[in-house]
Amino acid sequence: MSVGIITLIVLAIAVGGFFIGRARAMSLVGGDARKLHSLPGYYGQLVLIFAAVPAFAALILWLLVQPMVIEARIGALIAPESIAEGSTRDLVMSDVRRIANGIDQLVAQQVLSEADLRTLSTEQSDLRSRMADVGVALGSDVVQNVFEAAKEYRRISIFARMAMAAVVLLLAVTGAVFAFRRILPDFRARNVSEASFKVLLIAASFVAVLTTVGIVLSLAFETVHFFRLYPAKDFFFSLTWNPQFRGGSDLGIAPLLWGTLYVSFVALVVSVPVGLFAAIFLAEYASKPVRSAAKPAIEVLAGIPTIVYGLFALVTVGPVLRDYFAAPLGIGSSSSSVMTAGLVMGIMLIPFVSSLSDDVINAVPQSLRDGSYALGATRSETVRRVILPAALPGIVGAILLATSRAIGETMIVVMGAGAAARLSLDPFEAMTTITVKIVSQLTGDTEFGSPETLVAFALGLTLFVITLALNVVALVVVRRYREQYE
Amino acid sequence: MNTMQKVENALADSEIKIGARGVQVYYGTNHALKDVDVDIADKTVTAFIGPSGCGKSTFLRCLNRMNDTIVGCRVEGQITLDGEDIYAPTVDPVQLRARVGMVFQKPNPFPKSIFENVAYGPRIHGLARGRAELDEIVEKSLRRAALWDEVKDRLTAPGTGLSGGQQQRLCIARAIATAPEVLLMDEPASALDPIATAQIEELIDELRSAFSVVIVTHSMQQAARVSQKTAFFHLGSLVEFGETGQIFTNPQDPRTESYITGRIG
Ligand SMILES: Nc1ncnc2c1ncn2[C@@H]1O[C@H](COP(=O)(O)OP(=O)(O)OP(=O)(O)O)[C@@H](O)[C@H]1O
Numbered sequence A: 001m002s003v004g005i006i007t008l009i010v011l012a013i014a015v016g017g018f019f020i021g022r023a024r025a026m027s028l029v030g031g032d033a034r035k036l037h038s039l040p041g042y043y044g045q046l047v048l049i050f051a052a053v054p055a056f057a058a059l060i061l062w063l064l065v066q067p068m069v070i071e072a073r074i075g076a077l078i079a080p081e082s083i084a085e086g087s088t089r090d091l092v093m094s095d096v097r098r099i100a101n102g103i104d105q106l107v108a109q110q111v112l113s114e115a116d117l118r119t120l121s122t123e124q125s126d127l128r129s130r131m132a133d134v135g136v137a138l139g140s141d142v143v144q145n146v147f148e149a150a151k152e153y154r155r156i157s158i159f160a161r162m163a164m165a166a167v168v169l170l171l172a173v174t175g176a177v178f179a180f181r182r183i184l185p186d187f188r189a190r191n192v193s194e195a196s197f198k199v200l201l202i203a204a205s206f207v208a209v210l211t212t213v214g215i216v217l218s219l220a221f222e223t224v225h226f227f228r229l230y231p232a233k234d235f236f237f238s239l240t241w242n243p244q245f246r247g248g249s250d251l252g253i254a255p256l257l258w259g260t261l262y263v264s265f266v267a268l269v270v271s272v273p274v275g276l277f278a279a280i281f282l283a284e285y286a287s288k289p290v291r292s293a294a295k296p297a298i299e300v301l302a303g304i305p306t307i308v309y310g311l312f313a314l315v316t317v318g319p320v321l322r323d324y325f326a327a328p329l330g331i332g333s334s335s336s337s338v339m340t341a342g343l344v345m346g347i348m349l350i351p352f353v354s355s356l357s358d359d360v361i362n363a364v365p366q367s368l369r370d371g372s373y374a375l376g377a378t379r380s381e382t383v384r385r386v387i388l389p390a391a392l393p394g395i396v397g398a399i400l401l402a403t404s405r406a407i408g409e410t411m412i413v414v415m416g417a418g419a420a421a422r423l424s425l426d427p428f429e430a431m432t433t434i435t436v437k438i439v440s441q442l443t444g445d446t447e448f449g450s451p452e453t454l455v456a457f458a459l460g461l462t463l464f465v466i467t468l469a470l471n472v473v474a475l476v477v478v479r480r481y482r483e484q485y486e
Numbered sequence B: 001m002n003t004m005q006k007v008e009n010a011l012a013d014s015e016i017k018i019g020a021r022g023v024q025v026y027y028g029t030n031h032a033l034k035d036v037d038v039d040i041a042d043k044t045v046t047a048f049i050g051p052s053g054c055g056k057s058t059f060l061r062c063l064n065r066m067n068d069t070i071v072g073c074r075v076e077g078q079i080t081l082d083g084e085d086i087y088a089p090t091v092d093p094v095q096l097r098a099r100v101g102m103v104f105q106k107p108n109p110f111p112k113s114i115f116e117n118v119a120y121g122p123r124i125h126g127l128a129r130g131r132a133e134l135d136e137i138v139e140k141s142l143r144r145a146a147l148w149d150e151v152k153d154r155l156t157a158p159g160t161g162l163s164g165g166q167q168q169r170l171c172i173a174r175a176i177a178t179a180p181e182v183l184l185m186d187e188p189a190s191a192l193d194p195i196a197t198a199q200i201e202e203l204i205d206e207l208r209s210a211f212s213v214v215i216v217t218h219s220m221q222q223a224a225r226v227s228q229k230t231a232f233f234h235l236g237s238l239v240e241f242g243e244t245g246q247i248f249t250n251p252q253d254p255r256t257e258s259y260i261t262g263r264i265g
């Protein structure tokens, strides 16, 4: 029985249980729902929860544990001499899985019967070509020991499948019956429902946290790997970035970090004032019709894919900056520059700043504005002295979001600022950022285990730590200067 | 009630501070205030009474043009301050509001420290030369609003952290710190206990020597205690306006009488 079918059956039991449970509760009190402790639907929910939750939990657990157990048992069956020169146990294991799969196919197409299978040996038959016939390609001829392991693998798998179906379905039915028998008029089904809802919420937040932990751990794992091959001191303090295909690379993060910070800085210098002033205009000064036209118009900017911004940087902003600004003033001759990428990225970030800031400014109660106006303050005094301080946490949040976007942005940088790592103060020079180099190191054709590739993870982790630190600093700042309104 | 005594000391008829003639207010199509004529004398306390929703707050907001900030609100008629039309195009509403201060029905302290709340007006109008003078203004205003003793040790604490009644007194202190000529108070004592109410009433009485005060109240006793003139509003119209003593002892209009004796409201 496949997992899909098991799931459907459990769901059917649960939903059926819901209706039966509800009907049971109603019949216990002769159809008068007021005599029940909870609404009848809660008794239905009780049965549903008891049928579905343990069964699905068991299913998921089983699916996680089964491969581990089977691999361990089969791995022990593979003789050391079956592992060919230059191969590994893992590769043989994957062969075992593929052969088992091939046997399944052969049996399914009735080329082979279960009885044949038992006596079949690799000496007598050309398993490899027969497998190829059913679409399972093997790298080499099948060794008897491996073949036996595959047969055992298949046997255990089939057995485990059936056992799983039995256990899960049994649990569903037992749960439903158990819950059904507990239905009494004064049973507090509503409280059970409340508690399960809470568990559901906790589980959801747990998933989010676990994902973060997982991402960080996988980054950290590969990073440790990298630092075994390449000294951490050089990574953090070397001022050159010069990866080589044949080893002997300089992998200093400094030029990339500098590029990232420089481009982000320019982007924020553009987007924060423009975005914030636009938000203030929209929230405090604009009349209703202007507001309802201008707000979506600004937000359209957020919907443009970054690759389009990249093109804009590449074909318009870059050349214009070079021809009308940098070249005439003699301060640069490259159309790829920090300025180009920063400007275009700044434009991209305007709606992030303005839209969020507009929302928080609008959330400041009208009574505060009235209080200020009634004391003879002008609009701009009110904005500066009352509204912005009150909206500060939200505005900092908006700026932080923009900063994270700027630090993580890749496309605009590749097309606007180039891919050359350089440490320079000149904003009209080509530079590049951490994200760009992560992409180019991972998509290069160097071997995965080499420091040139693994450095991508160290870069990623560094980026993560930087954005995290930024968030913490912002949190502290906001907490210190917050002006809280009711 | 000590109304007879009030009648006696009411008014060595002082000059008119605010004059309203034929004031109409519309919220969109809702005609909220109909043809109101009132003269508010200088250095007197004028009370507005009337059932909920009758337009007291609306009229109060006309006097310092706070209605300008309400979308869809239209004011017609003439209102003068010291003989000058406050709705004339040459008048700057911001300047006007510095002269006509207001305390709102619901306390609305800024999310700033207690000190900064009171110092807000003096700061934006440059009333204090130097920190010492500002401190002095803040202390004096808080004292007059009967709040100083409760907050003198925590002037840097946020104003929003005070109790409702304390917040209301903070708003009063904030309004008088700007030194307005007229103070409009919309139910300033509705959230206060009897002691603080008495202190505020004392303050109002004291303010009368310098400004004219307009107070909206739902308490007949309060109106009788603190005001020299009383205006009774009903369903958007000014029903009766006159000496407080006369309104409470000898109302001319049957609606006024019913309201005061508790039959409508
Ligand atoms: N901002 C507004 N927009 C639309 N209508 C309003 C607004 N403010 C007041 N109104 C309407 O104007 C009328 C008068 O309201 P107002 O607030 O002046 O009453 P009030 O006499 O102060 O009442 P209360 O004693 O309850 O404070 C009411 O019908 C009210 O619904």
Ligand SMILES: [Mg+2]
Pocket (backbone or CB within 6 Å): B056, B057, B058, B105, B186
């Ligand atoms: Mg009111």
